[in-house]
Amino acid sequence: MTEAMGRRERKKAQTRKALADAAVRLFTERGYDNVGVRDVAEEADVAVTTLFKHFPSKEALIFDEDEDREAALVSAVRDRAPGQSILDALRTHLERTRMAFREDTPEFAALMTLVEETPALQEYLHRMWRRHETALAAAIAEAAGVPEDDIRVAALARFAMESPGLVQGREDPRRALAEIFELLESGWKDSSS
Numbered sequence: 001m002t003e004a005m006g007r008r009e010r011k012k013a014q015t016r017k018a019l020a021d022a023a024v025r026l027f028t029e030r031g032y033d034n035v036g037v038r039d040v041a042e043e044a045d046v047a048v049t050t051l052f053k054h055f056p057s058k059e060a061l062i063f064d065e066d067e068d069r070e071a072a073l074v075s076a077v078r079d080r081a082p083g084q085s086i087l088d089a090l091r092t093h094l095e096r097t098r099m100a101f102r103e104d105t106p107e108f109a110a111l112m113t114l115v116e117e118t119p120a121l122q123e124y125l126h127r128m129w130r131r132h133e134t135a136l137a138a139a140i141a142e143a144a145g146v147p148e149d150d151i152r153v154a155a156l157a158r159f160a161m162e163s164p165g166l167v168q169g170r171e172d173p174r175r176a177l178a179e180i181f182e183l184l185e186s187g188w189k190d191s192s193s
Helices: 002-030 037-044 048-054 066-078 086-100 106-117 119-144 151-167 173-186
Strands: none
Touching: 002 037, 002 048, 002 106, 037 048, 066 086, 066 119, 086 119, 086 151, 086 173, 106 119, 119 151, 151 173
């Protein structure tokens, strides 16, 4: 039974990947607004109902790793090593996941252009990002033993979520990320006063 379940899960993952790959390909070739979910389903050789079993909306096809990314962020805080600070765990997680991102590929550039030029995708991305931020804030609050509405928790989650965007395009993104987290750890010290 376990083997059959493994096969079923692999098949689901393959179908999900085929749908996401087809969507990215079609959207970048023809434009998001010129492609329907039926086109994506046909390209992936599945029924439209199958597409909606894997993705709740057309926008979700572009952000196929949404739930996994949120779970990984929360896990970075909850499952950190004993004695490891929340900030260190988040920095390590962001470094590791940024290295998996190949931002210098033409495919990634085309995808980012698509998102930037498509209001529906921008809105979806914004909602997704805020949902991740809220989940991260809840995990930080739980780990720190403070109320979820603590403004410091919200600020820390926001800064952590924004840090990858801030280091994008920097000569040494890893160093820039470390500097952001050093600032979060020690606070701003104004040397001009």
